[in-house]
Amino acid sequence: MPISKTITQSALSAMTAYWQEASQNPAKAEGHLAGVGAVAALETKLKAHYGKAYALCVSNATMGLFAVAVALNLKGVEFVTTPYTYGASLAGFLWQENRPIFSELELQTLTLNPESVRQQITPNTKAILAVDILGNPCDTIALRSIADEYGLWYIADAAQSLGSYRQGMPGSKLADAVVVSFTVGKSVFAGEGGAILTDSAELYQKLVWLTQHPHRQKRDVGLCLTNEFALNARIHPLAAIIANATFEASLQQLRQEQDWYFQAIAVLNQTGLTESIEFQRDEIVPSFFRFCAAWRKEKQERELLAQLRGRGFNFQLQPLPLQFIPAQSAFQAQYAHLFPLNQDGGIETNVLAPQQLWGAQSYFCLNTTRLSKNCW
Numbered sequence: 243m244p245i246s247k248t249i250t251q252s253a254l255s256a257m258t259a260y261w262q263e264a265s266q267n268p269a270k271a272e273g274h275l276a277g278v279g280a281v282a283a284l285e286t287k288l289k290a291h292y293g294k295a296y297a298l299c300v301s302n303a304t305m306g307l308f309a310v311a312v313a314l315n316l317k318g319v320e321f322v323t324t325p326y327t328y329g330a331s332l333a334g335f336l337w338q339e340n341r342p343i344f345s346e347l348e349l350q351t352l353t354l355n356p357e358s359v360r361q362q363i364t365p366n367t368k369a370i371l372a373v374d375i376l377g378n379p380c381d382t383i384a385l386r387s388i389a390d391e392y393g394l395w396y397i398a399d400a401a402q403s404l405g406s407y408r409q410g411m412p413g414s415k416l417a418d419a420v421v422v423s424f425t426v427g428k429s430v431f432a433g434e435g436g437a438i439l440t441d442s443a444e445l446y447q448k449l450v451w452l453t454q455h456p457h458r459q460k461r462d463v464g465l466c467l468t469n470e471f472a473l474n475a476r477i478h479p480l481a482a483i484i485a486n487a488t489f490e491a492s493l494q495q496l497r498q499e500q501d502w503y504f505q506a507i508a509v510l511n512q513t514g515l516t517e518s519i520e521f522q523r524d525e526i527v528p529s530f531f532r533f534c535a536a537w538r539k540e541k542q543e544r545e546l547l548a549q550l551r552g553r554g555f556n557f558q559l560q561p562l563p564l565q566f567i568p569a570q571s572a573f574q575a576q577y578a579h580l581f582p583l584n585q586d587g588g589i590e591t592n593v594l595a596p597q598q599l600w601g602a603q604s605y606f607c608l609n610t611t612r613l614s615k616n617c618w
């Protein structure tokens with residue numbers, strides 16, 4: 243289902259109002275450089291949602307993650323992360339020549355398995371980069387505790403998981419920096435855009451200094467020495483306006499979709515054809531960016547679809563999206579030098595192939611056109 247007419251109408255009205263004003267009044271338009279207006283309003287909503295002290299809107303999540311790596315001075319170090327994600331999760335960290343050490347995954351959520359993370363930590367490890375992939379929130383309590391135990395930064399790519407919860411907390415809440423995205427298919431869609439949430443005043447100020455216009459640096463951080471050499475990673479004003487105008491309604495729509503998915507999960511579990519999904523028991527409420535399951539025994543696609551359809555749930559089955567990061571040619575072409583080479587000239591990562599990692603589990607994706615998230 244496309245985004246609702248009401249949400250679309252709020253976005254259009256807010257954009258029109260902004261443009262009418264900004265096109266007539268350049269001083270008003272300049273406010274965007276200082277991060278006032280819709281940017282500040284959106285940041286307030288994000289802070290309230292996550293219960294974090296600081297929020298900074300950025301041009302997109304990829305730039306947000308890059309800015310966090312730079313601000314935390316993560317350069318030429320090791321970080322523990324997931325092999326199962328979209329490459330943009332790692333792009334900024336790799337750009338800084340940091341070496342990913344891949345962890346194993348929780349079988350239910352396909353996110354970092356905290357025990358495996360612990361085993362991958364070496365004296366060179368400086369950070370954990372967790373990803374709420376498919377909109378499944380990571381085990382933020384366990385990851386926070388490991389990060390504290392080893393003195394590591396815990397950074398979360400929550401691009402897909404705004405509106406998700408785990409153990410009653412917004413997805414990845416306990417990370418030192420949580421990065422969200424407003425690009426296509428995300429819980430709040432603004433065309434482009436993203437934001438970084440943190441509780442650290444120091445990190446926030448560094449991020450403002452590195453990514454925002456001097457007007458905002460002065461207004462927000464009170465700097466007398468401003469940085470004209472910052473990378474411009476500001477959010478586009480229209481993206482901020484759309485995200486701000488549609489924030490609550492988008493999350494409300496998501497809540498309805500989450501209810502619908504939980505009903506679908508109950509039916510799926512009753513079929514006995516797939517591994518039981520125990521999100522309710524485990525207090526996991528994904529944002530359902532993608533809905534995946536694993537066959538219990540052999541594939542029985544027709545039987546499964548028929549049973550679901552009989553109970554009012556129309557799905558199409560598709561292969562699990564995404565290719566393991568270390569197996570991607572573009573990753574190998576650019577970042578092989580971060581790894582030792584094996585005898586065949588390939589890169590030696592610690593990560594197992596998906597089949598080994600996931601054992602007998604054979605995952606697939608259940609897609610539906612009923613809901614808003616049907617594009618990657």
Ligand SMILES: Cc1ncc(COP(=O)(O)O)c(C=O)c1O
Pocket residue numbers: 301302303304305327328330331373375399401402422423424425435436618
């Ligand atoms: C898991 C994940 N991380 C990062 C990104 C990058 O987000 P953005 O498009 O806002 O740069 C995406 C985009 O789809 C994503 O799915």
